[in-house]
Amino acid sequence: MAPGHLHQYQNYDSIPLLEYTEDQVSIKDWCKQYFHSPGEKAVHYARSLFPIHRWILHYNPSWLYADVVAGVTVGVVMVPQSMSYAQIAGLEPQYGLYSAFVGVFIYCFFATSKDVSIGPVAVMSLEVSKVITRVQERDPSLPGPVIATVLSLICGCIAIGLGLLRLGFILEFISMPAVLGFMTGSAFNIIAGQVPALMGYNKKVNTRASTYKVIINTLKHLPDTKLDAAFGLIPLFLLYLWKYICNVGPKRYPKARLWFFYTQALRNGVIIVIFTLISWGIIRHDKKSKKISVLGTVPSGLRDVGLMEFPDGIMSSLAPELPAATIVLLLEHISISKSFGRINDYKIVPDQELVAIGATNLIGTFFNAYPATGSFSRSALKAKCNVKTPLAGIYTGACVLLALYCLTDAFYYIPKATLSAVIIHAVSDLIANYKTTLNFWRIAPIDAGIFLIAVIITVFSSIETGIYFAICASVAVLLFNVAFPNGEFLGRVKVAQVINPDLKSVDDFSNDSNLEIDEYANLDSKNKLDFIKSKTRSTSNNNNNNNNLNFITKWVPLNKKNLNKDIDVLPPPKGIIVFRPSESWTYLNCSYQFDKILEEVKSKTRKGKINTSMKNIDKPWNDPGPLRFFWSKKPIVSSHEDDNRPILQILVFDFSSVNQIDATGVQALVDLRKAINKYADREVEFHFAGILSPWIKKALISAQFGIERNDAKVNNNFVDIVQDEEAVYGYNAAVTTDTPYFHLDLPSFDNYED
Known part of the structure; x- marks a missing residue:
């Protein structure tokens, strides 16, 4: 036909x-x-459910080389970050390393993203800290690590359930401005909570209170600043200086671009090594000295591997905290994986990513890990290292495992203030800059309003309230648009339709011989346009007839x-x-x-x-x-x-x-x-x-x-x-x-x- x-x-x-x-x-x-x-x-x-079968048989030496480089680079960054984020969660540093090892190791078998790096992250660690505090208020007998591991179990079950039932679309109801709002507010919260440790008087400030209260109390206790401030402020300054030099350097010396990139990736590790050596020089003869606060004893290897402890009554104590914790866990991971999928031209499957993050946290409970999710900073580093497959996580996990078995004695001397500097430096990247707000305002003013209100609520109330506002605001805007x-x-x-028309401006017509120039010059802009229309209408009509245009x-x-x-x-x-x-x-x-x-x-x-x-x-x-x-x-x-x-x-x-x-x-x-x-x-x-x-x-x-x-x-x-x-x-x-x-x-x- x-x-x-x-x-x-x-x-x-x-x-x-x-x-x-x-x-x-x-x-x-x-x-x-x-x-x-x-x-x-x-x-x-x-x-x-196992996307690895699509590419593992195509694995080749070129991919292996790229994955090893990316995996080891991320591993060097992940070790200090994991211990730092465990500090945010109120846990001992080894729990951060457990979460890091299991996260990167298990995720690669279920992943649809090659770039995402699973492990402890700042916002989730902050949420774990608040969950532990509130649960212990209800039942003081429950230890923090057990609460964190049970939380990982429940969040993992919810995530894997949503993924298996293909219900990942539920997360789409929360808009991007709302997510960025509570993420930015959480970043402010984390930074404010790390300043007392940076200055050496964190025991005198309740860092789990609302952000504005933490800031006020931090300023009140400035006279209590200790020697720790030297191990916090100087590393913080050096980290930002290092980052600035490595960002400016490639523009002036393009041939050294790769050198600057890997040098920037190593900045956290190098700074921690330098100040750990200084700390060791100060307290090595007197470990009980309180001149500076150090990390202390970190158990070597994987301790207490096996079935987790599940105390009676912990479920009822945890139940009120589950919605916010699960939302943070899933939203952060899905938004990061989608972002890198768009950047690097591949498509992630949100439902399968929920299965991956759920399986990672479920298996992590056998290693006493606390909830892990996708990290933006480590994922960005992994992508810039030109990673080829998710298998790079195996090599990152090997680095973490090596640190657990070989470097725990050295971890004793890491200054806590230096870890706080690393946290502040890493978390500051989560704060959306003013350009983000301006872009939201230009595109949709209501999105800018949701973003700013979410930030304010998170800072002046709590991260949970910020999350719930983000959800309610997103759904309310959606329903309003549908209802009206x-x-x-x-x-x-x-x-x-005319292809390649001969476009003319008003000034072009002023030079037309058919127009009376003197009469035209004395008119204002609106009357000039009307004058041109009246003088050119007959010509336009003739042109339309000659062109034989097909009007529909x-x-x-x-x-x-x-x-x-x-x-x-x-x-x-x-x-x-x-x-x-x-x-x-x-x-x-x-x-x-x-x-x-x-x-x-x-x-x-x-x-x-x-x-x-x-x-x-x-x-x-x-x-x-x-x-x-x-x-x-x-x-x-x-x-x-x-x-x-x-x-x-x-x-x-x-x-x-x-x-x-x-x-x-x-x-x-x-x-x-x-x-x-x-x-x-x-x-x-x-x-x-x-x-x-x-x-x-x-x-x-x-x-x-x-x-x-x-x-x-x-x-x-x-x-x-x-x-x-x-x-x-x-x-x-x-x-x-x-x-x-x-x-x-x-x-x-x-x-x-x-």
Whole structure:
């Protein structure tokens, strides 16, 4: 069948056309669509749980080299970071190393992202710290490490459950500004909480209080600053100086770009080594000396590997803390994996990532690990090292394991203030800069508001409150947009597409010989444009005729959105109203759209009939008609006859943006038809164009929309046909002929007969 052009004809009886009908979609069709080939789908589902099978057989020496370099580089950074983040969580440093080892080791078998590095992170560690504090307030007998490990177990079960059931889309309800808001607020919280340790008086400040209280108390205790400040402030300054030099260096010395990159990656480790050596020189002869605070004894190897301890009553104590902790764990990981997928041109599978993060935390409980998730800083480093596969995590885990078995004696002398400097330096990258707020403001001011409020709430209240606000704000904005859609009433313009037009500015026309230059020079800017239009209109008309442009009818908003304001948008023919909903037609918004359409109908058209003979007792209270006083001389009928507005005959819906309709929405359309027919005192035609789903068509037909009506006043049946030389009559129906009020596209109504 040769492709042809789409035509729309009024009255399909005017040309011969073969009937075309099709069966309506059924539950059986729906089942076939989603439940066909169950065995094949089960095999595909099982294979999808282990994405490693897709690439492991292609592994080669080039990939191995890149992965080893990336894995070892990340491992060098991960060891000090893990111990630092354990400090944020209020745990001993070895627990950070346990989480780091298990995270990177297990994740690679389930991952769909090659860049993400799993392990302890700042925000999750802060949340673990707050969870431990609140649970111990309820039950002081519960040790912190046990609480953290049980939290990892429960969060892992929730994550893997959501992933296996393919419910990862739930996280999409939380918008990016909301996520960045509580992440930025959490970063402020972490930095404020590390300053007392940086200055040496962390035992005198409750760093788990609200951020503003921590800042106030930190300032109050400044006179208590100890020697630790030298081991905190100097490393912090050196870290930022090092970072600045390594960022500026490649611009001045491009050939040394790779050297600067790896030098920057090693800055945390080198600074810790240097100040650990200084600390060792000060206290090596007297380990009990309290001149500076050091990390202390770190157990060597993997201790207490096996089944975790599960005390009685811990579940009830943990239950209130689970929602916020789970959301932080999952949101941070999914947002990071998506970001690096976009940057490096590959697609992650969010549901499988939930399985990966869940499995990582579940297995981590056998090693006394606390909750681990994706780290932005380590993932960025891994990506910049040109990592090739997720297997790089194995080499990172090997570095952590090596540190656990070989370097724990040296860890004793690491100054706590230096670890705080490393934390502050790393976490400061999580704070969104002012450009982010400006971008949100330019794109969507409400997003900027959500972002700023989330930051303020997180800083002045708690990270949990910030998370809950972020969720509520995101859902509220979503529901508001769905409940109050910006549907548009449409008008017509004639449009032709011109390729490479000869564009002219107003100043270009001022040099045209046809214009009186002196007269033009004395006009203001608006009148200059009107003057040019009047002088060039005849020339433009001649050009249009010569170019033989093909103009077609397009339906655009009557308010001229996204159009040249000088264009005249023609309203639909008399008696016709065209409406384009911008959202699905469901219970959330159908009432709002019902009122909007009915108001427009009453505004643009007149009543079909006014009953002036009705007795007062028979008048309905909600529609009593015009108010008439005994001294009124002008009869009601004459005022009705002076109304030049047309009576509504056709109401057209452009359903090209409607993805769903439900029972409440269909009932609203039925009620709308009843109200409009009563107002117009006739059977008004309801046309629908651009229907996307067969289920929408089925729902409309069930309510008697779209089908031919046995009404003498309804005689405009528009049928879409396609020109086809092989067809019996030279045309084929584009859609079913038994639904003459359903169209592929909006009819032009150029040949409309009133």
